Amino acid sequence: MTPFSKNMVSVSLWITVTILFGSLCDGGKILVVPLEGSHWVNMDILIKALHGQGHSIDVIRTYNSWFVKENSTYYNSITIPNTTGMDEEFVDDMLSKLIDHERGKSHWLSAVQLYFDITSSMYKIHKMVCQLITNMFESEKIMKALHDKQYDLMLTDPVWGAGIFLAHKLKLPMVYNVRWTTTGEGHFDITPSPLSYIPITGSGNSDKMNFFQRVKNVFYYFLMNFQYSYFNLPQYQALCDKYFHPPVRFHELLQGADIWLMRVDFVFEFPRPTMPNIIYIGGFQCKPVKALPQDLEDFIQSSGEHGVIIMSLGTFISDLPDDVTAEIAAAFAQLPQKVIWRYTGKRPSTLGNNTLLVDWMPQNDLLGHPKTKVFIAHGGTNGVQEALYHGIPVVGIPFFFDQYDNLIRLQERGGAKILSIATLDKNTLYAALQEVINEPSYRLSMQRLSHLHKDKPIKPLDSALFWIEFVMRHKGAAHLRTESYKLPWYSYYSVDVAVTLFAVVLIFTLSIFFILRYLCVKFCCRKRKTE
Amino acid sequence: MTPFSKNMVSVSLWITVTILFGSLCDGGKILVVPLEGSHWVNMDILIKALHGQGHSIDVIRTYNSWFVKENSTYYNSITIPNTTGMDEEFVDDMLSKLIDHERGKSHWLSAVQLYFDITSSMYKIHKMVCQLITNMFESEKIMKALHDKQYDLMLTDPVWGAGIFLAHKLKLPMVYNVRWTTTGEGHFDITPSPLSYIPITGSGNSDKMNFFQRVKNVFYYFLMNFQYSYFNLPQYQALCDKYFHPPVRFHELLQGADIWLMRVDFVFEFPRPTMPNIIYIGGFQCKPVKALPQDLEDFIQSSGEHGVIIMSLGTFISDLPDDVTAEIAAAFAQLPQKVIWRYTGKRPSTLGNNTLLVDWMPQNDLLGHPKTKVFIAHGGTNGVQEALYHGIPVVGIPFFFDQYDNLIRLQERGGAKILSIATLDKNTLYAALQEVINEPSYRLSMQRLSHLHKDKPIKPLDSALFWIEFVMRHKGAAHLRTESYKLPWYSYYSVDVAVTLFAVVLIFTLSIFFILRYLCVKFCCRKRKTE
Structure with a gap:
């Protein structure tokens, strides 16, 4: 389907069903502007929980939303017409470039090119978001409908700026479901963040750095700021200048959310300064295990005393180069363990009998299974948090974004071993798996983290719900939010x-x-x- | 009783009863090194609650401890012999100087003298504490007994350094019940604290400062640091050098507590950066009201529609100059309200029939009474938090320490009016009371703050208990504590x-x-x- 034909479908859908503004309910009225991919997986959990509390939820989507479905039993969708979002095609294209870079990353020129490729992709994504904002703001019909609905709250993920714009326009209190913003790591926007012990994402540093690592950290900080200040911010600021009077700085709007529900936990994240309006909900997606489907349970039981290995590279990566999958499969074939591998690409020729390829898996229930020995993961936040929750050690194969940094946090605490896709072959993978399975310290470290993580006065999801409802009850949380960012x-x-x-x-x-x-x-x- | 005869009593007491090392219990073993005065009132609440949870608590005291009694049903006392503590005499002497200064504060030379008087008093107090540390460390018997007891935790108030020394010596995890440390306001020790919006105690600033207020703030910051660095720190550092090998900086020990139970709440305190190991327990001392004694209830009911005014100037101030009390009593006599005034000094000659002088009052129950209109307070943290909990507006008469700053926090939020003891007379007090009683905004503001304060996912006292027990369960909370303070x-x-x-x-x-x-x-x- 070409972009044009997609657009036509969107317009007709808009005419027929579009704004399913929900019926009244006893709870509050929440407007959600989400992100795609794993970010949506997170947001969806919050939305379901809020629906369970009796709130009515409207979700903004584009006609080609990849994850946000038009029809749902627990939210009403609002499709913005003539607006393209980030779809599978766009992501696949970006990802294949990133994986190519990662595999050839020894060359410093490749690193420079990678930076500009990411910057360019990010620029395009933010351009799409700005188009979404423009299309909403220019449509009197949409804005009137949104205004008339008299929402109690904006719940948004601030990697994209659309929710922030809408909250300001509709004068709504705002709660973030956040780890990243349009700037970078969320804390950097509102919390003092000394670069001497707070590692910049991508730098590969931990919270204990030697002099050269600190120099690198400062350098990465400038790179991050350069990308934001010269490529992303100007697009949003232009829209602020166009649509908001009196004038307002976009960065101030970004910093002004009432509550930041931060998707990290200090069992995972390095300790660092925080703010009273940051609520840590890391691991809110984790839950006790349910029974597995019988075929999976039988497969696992057939592993005997050796146990099973679980492998998944997350929501985004559906395909890997054939030579990589062949090496991975060959490593698995040598192991006494059984392997469950979530992979939707071409079946590797070297696949052993002990390996089960699946399109989808109940990851949480598999990680919580007593026979699970190790989790091979790309290092996305969700997977890492689930491994941590269930106390399963990780062999990490990071590709891009924050994945390497997430894995470093586990590795520093003794719960993970990181492999590079650039040097991955059957021998390195086999050796890493042997080490993590046979060296008890990995499992003990992860189990210690799991105990620490679960030892909380209030569960992360309950905390998230409490603070969302708090903001609705009090129409904000001004007493928790410093306005010092308004100072020059x-x-x-x-x-x-x-x-x-x-x-x-x-x-x-x-x-x-x-x-x-x-x-x-x-x-x-x-x-x-x-x- | 002379200091010498006091000392002899102490020694004999030491021989006969001293270390009542408690019997074993199912819970943990907690060693407490508390402070005197209102700080003890706070600590006592925690100790009672911990005792209620089944923990065994030993409290370090000097023979002349003012508040920490030797015999208690819920803790065991450990009296350190030959050691003088801060007693009523010492405090009264310091306070009368401070009140004199406050009344004549228009003169700038008086302010300079006040600073050096406070510095000198603080020096003497820390000298006493250092003597306490020396006496403990030099006594093999005490140190052996403390060591053999194998405590699970040190709970201390870090205004004095004794608990910090003992924790390091006995290698105990440490929890602070804290608002101030030997340095000053507790946050400044472990949290980035930009002076542009974080007011220094004593500066009289709020979190919104103009240029000149910011200059004043920086100036006060240097004064605070000067006092600490040149008068208090060297005393403690000398003891560190003497007793600890390998060498350690005292300030590092101070910063190294696992959990800081901070006695503020952001309904009261201005929002500011914090750290993952700071747990806010402001208002943990507040509780729902109980029925009043019949005589007090009858007195209150006799006020009819006019209601009552409650006045208390805290734990420390037992006496005020006669001319001041005469003015206060004369102002009360003009009011249609009834007044309950906690005052143990000389009965003022101008006292009206509507005013009841009491030696002690159930402050929490009185502030929670529906007929209470206003609370006249000195601005101590406990009283301010209780007023806030019950939503009662405050007329503040601050004297010293943090009292003015506490009241500013309420005034900024519309819940208090501050009077100066220097200009206080019957007319100013009468006018202030009329304003606070008749202008509804004061009561509405305090009720709004009360609602915000009570709207929490977990009660402050429960939170305190949870985190104390967390540190005992996990033998610390290293994952919440940055060690960045060890960097040069x-x-x-x-x-x-x-x-x-x-x-x-x-x-x-x-x-x-x-x-x-x-x-x-x-x-x-x-x-x-x-x-």
């Missing part, structure tokens, strides 16, 4: 005060000096004259 | 990285410049020669 930078960092105090001290010292010199000259001269 | 300052602030990057850029630019100049000279010369 030289005031925020007290540069003006420092300069003033320095000037005062300088003037005072110079005055004393000149007075003394004057007196000295005067008296010396008089003395000489007298002499 | 130039690394923490990335000064070394900045200098290096600057040098690299400079060398690069200069190299280019000199190469170009060399080439230019060479080619120009050759050209000239050729010509």
Whole structure:
């Protein structure tokens, strides 16, 4: 289907069904502007839970939304016409480029190209989002309908700016389901983040850095800011200038959310400064296991004392180069364990009898199975959190985004071993699996993290629901939110005060000096004259 | 009783009863090193609650401990012999000086003297604490007994350093019940605290400051640091150098607590950066009301529609100058309300029939009474939190320490009016009470704060207990605690990285410049020669 024909379908759908503005309910009215992919998987859990609490939820989507379905039993969708979103095609194209880069990453020129490729992809994504915002804001019909609905809350993922714009326009309190924003890692937007111990995503650093790692960290910080300031921010700021009067800085809108439901947990994330309106809900997607389908259970039981290995590379990666899958399959074939591998690409020729390829798997229930020995994962937040919840050690094969950084957090705590896709072959994978399965420290570390993670006064999902409803009850959470970000930078960092105090001290010292010199000259001269 | 005779009593007590090391119990074994005064009132609540959970608690005290009694049903006391603590006499002397200063504070020289008087008092208090530490550490008997007891946890208030020393010596995980440390406001020790919006205690600033207030804030920050660095820290550091090998910086020990149970709540405190191991328990001392004694209830009911005013100036202030109390009593006499005034000093001559003087009052139950209209308070944290919990507006008469700053936090939110003891007379007090009683915004503001404060997923006291037990279960909370404070300052602030990057850029630019100049000279010369 060409983009054009897709557009036509969207328009006709818009005419026939589009805004299924939900019926009234006893709870609050929540407008959700989500993201695609694994971000939606997260948001969907919150939406289901909020629906369970009796709230009515409307979700904004584009006509070609990849994950956000038009018809759902627990939310109403609002399809914005004539608007393209990030679909499977777009993602596949971007991902195959990223994997190619990753495999050839030894070359520094390749790293530079990767940075600009990512920057360019991000620019395109934000351009799509800006088009979505424009299409909403230019449609009187949509804006009137949204306005008339009198929502109580905007719930959004701030990697894209659309929810932020809509919240400001509709004057709604705003809650983020967040780990990343349009800038980068979410904390950096509202929390002091000393670069000496807070690693920048992509730098591969932990919270303990030597001098050269700290230099690298600062360098990555500048790269991150450069991408945001010169490619993403200007697009949003132009829309702010066009649609908002009095004028407002986009970054201020971004920083102004009432509550930040942060999808990390300090069992996983390195300890760092935070803010009163950041609520940590890492692992909110995890839950106790349910029984497996009989065929999977039988397969697992057939592994005997050796147990099983689970492999999944997440929502995005459906396909890998044939030579890579052949090596992976060959490594598996040598193992006494059984392997369950979620993979929808071409069946590798080297696949052993001990390996079961599946299109989809109940990942949480598999990771919670007592026979599971190790989880081979790409390092996406969801998978890492689930492994942590169930105390299963990880062999990580990171590809892009935050995956390497997520895995580093587990590796630093002794629960994971990281392999590079660039050097992955059957021998390295086999050796890594042997090490993680046979060296008890990996499992013990993950089980310790699992105990720490579960030892909380309130479950992460309950915490998320509480704070979303808190914001609805009190129409915001102003008392938890500093407005210091509205200060100009030289005031925020007290540069003006420092300069003033320095000037005062300088003037005072110079005055004393000149007075003394004057007196000295005067008296010396008089003395000489007298002499 | 002279200090000497007090000492003798202490020694004999030591011989007869001293270390009542508690019997074993199913729960954990907790060692508590508390503070006196209102700090003990707070700690006592935690101790009672921990005892209720089945833990065994030993409390370190000096023989003349003012608040920490030797015999208790819910803790065992450990009296350190030959050690003087802060008693009523010491406090009364310091307070009368402070009140005198406050009344004559218009003079700037008085402010300077006040600063040095406070610094001197603080020096003396920390000297006492250092003597307590020395006496403990030098007594093999005490140290052996403490060591043999194999405690699970140190619970301490870090205004004094004794608990910190003992925790390090006995290698115990440590939890603070904290608002202040030996340095100043607790957050400043472990959390980035930009001076542009975080007011220093004593500066009288809020979180929104103009340029001059920011200059004042920086100035107060230096005063606070000067006091700590030159008077308090060296005393503790000397003991660290003497008793700890390998050497350790006292400030590192102070920063190293596993959990900081912070006695504030962001309904009260201005929003500011925090850390994962700071747990906010502000208002943990508040509880729903119980029925009042019949005489108090009858007195209150006799106020009819006018209601009652409650006045208390806290744990410390038992006495005020006669002229001040006469003015206060005269203002009360003019009011249609009834007044309950906790005051143990001389009965004022101007006292009206509507005013009841009491030695002690059930403050929480009185503030929760529906007929209570206003609370006249000095601004101590406990009273302010109780007023906030029950939604009662405050007329504040601050004297010293953090009292003015606490009241500013309520005033900024519309719930309090502050009077100065320097200008207090019957007219100003009468007018302030009239305003706060008759202007509904004060009560509405406090009720809004009360609702916000009570709307929590877990009660503050339960939260405190959870985290204390968490630290005992896991023998610390290392995953929540950054160790970035162990970095040297130039690394923490990335000064070394900045200098290096600057040098690299400079060398690069200069190299280019000199190469170009060399080439230019060479080619120009050759050209000239050729010509």
